[in-house]
Amino acid sequence: MRVDFHSHILPGMDDGAKNSEMSLAMLEKEKEDGVDTVVLTPHYYMHNESVKTFLKRREHCLKRLREAAEKSGADIPKLVTAAEVSFTPSLINADVSKLCILDTDYLLLELPFKPFSTSLVNSVANFVNAVQVKVILAHIERYYPVAGMAGIQNMLSLDVLAQVNCGAMRSAIGKSAAIKLIERGQAQVIGSDCHNTVIRKPNMSFGTKQIEKKLGKKALERIDSASEMILSNADIDEIFSKQLW
């Protein structure tokens, strides 16, 4: 099952799709790219709004999108609600379980764009240990320039999964980091992190072609299997013990 685990497609929800027309165009491109399920992950910033307000806004935007899709008759992938939750140490006090991917315990967590200091790693570790959710770190390869591969390895030594952005494959540095992490099984799933139809458009097919070229079909099969297991809420240990990597 091909899943885009990271997208900003809900109309008017965040800095992603501006209106339903753009959302539908993005979803049609996802379908063309062979994506079966799109996980909708609008940004959630704890300092900006409560979980309750965010969920209300998300529900409204999803309703708009579903109505537009029905009206247009467009053939679109399955939609699954979630959030890209920005990490801050006080997140430990928020009811993050409501921000998980649909009815799973998986949360897409965005780390600050800065070096992975011991204090940041400890702070994320505290969060991971304290909350009743399973964490997927968003676009882990993006931190390579600021955290280095050693920093990324420290962060990934926690009990977490990680997602890679297909757009990373556009630069030599991003591609090298992303491919390494996928090859080692340290990044298990992928996403487009698409925001619009212009400069940050859906690019799952571009990403999967690059992965296949570098690592072969087997790598994509592993990603698809891990994706399916996450959506059925399998344990992190179970995903690793299946020896997908």
Ligand SMILES: [Fe+2]
């Ligand atoms: Fe994002």
